[in-house]
Amino acid sequence: MSKIKILVSFLGLILAGFAIASSDIVDRIKPVGEVCIEGHECATAAAATIQVASSGGGDVQSNFNKSCATCHNAGVAGAPKVGDAAAWAPRIEKGMDTLYASTINGLPPAMPAKGMCFSCSDDDLRALVDYMVEAAQ
Numbered sequence: 001m002s003k004i005k006i007l008v009s010f011l012g013l014i015l016a017g018f019a020i021a022s023s024d025i026v027d028r029i030k031p032v033g034e035v036c037i038e039g040h041e042c043a044t045a046a047a048a049t050i051q052v053a054s055s056g057g058g059d060v061q062s063n064f065n066k067s068c069a070t071c072h073n074a075g076v077a078g079a080p081k082v083g084d085a086a087a088w089a090p091r092i093e094k095g096m097d098t099l100y101a102s103t104i105n106g107l108p109p110a111m112p113a114k115g116m117c118f119s120c121s122d123d124d125l126r127a128l129v130d131y132m133v134e135a136a137q
């Protein structure tokens with residue numbers, strides 16, 4: 001095999017690996033990346049959850065994207081990811097009041113007070129917790 005052939009097949013492997021990795025990433029971010037405009041038909045359960053949550057009055061989705069998504073979409077510093085039932089189960093067991101309290105007051109060391117949404121009222125924060133808990137069920 002010539003050097004060029006080896007190089008080409010090596011490149012092919014890298015590209016194949018990248019394609020697998022990126023489709024995996026697309027799958028993982030899909031439920032939270034789905035945008036559902038009210039009035040439009042939304043096929044997925046995740047989109048339905050977003051619609052239910054945002055119909056409560058406050059703009060849960062934009063608060064989430066602005067403040068919580070940075071850590072809770074990617075699982076930064078051990079943050080339980082949105083839609084990750086296994087990561088949320090032990091937290092949900094603590095009860096909603098505990099989750100509301102750790103969101104409002106923060107949970108050292110890595111969960112900041114108010115989840116860094118300083119324009120959020122306590123009710124906005126509770127709605128965000130409800131949204132993440134619903135997404136994990």
Ligand code: HEC
Pocket residue numbers: 064067068069070071072076077078079080091094098099100102103107108109110111112114115116117125128129
């Ligand atoms: C800087 C990163 C960061 C941001 C921003 C952030 N979180 Fe968190 N969050 C974390 C981490 C890390 C944990 C896990 C903390 C632990 O268990 O020690 C966590 C845990 C939680 C928990 C579980 C608390 C518990 O008692 O188990 C809730 C609920 C939560 N976050 C809600 C939110 C909400 C709502 C927002 C947006 C308003 C938000 N977080 C923004 C990092 C973040």
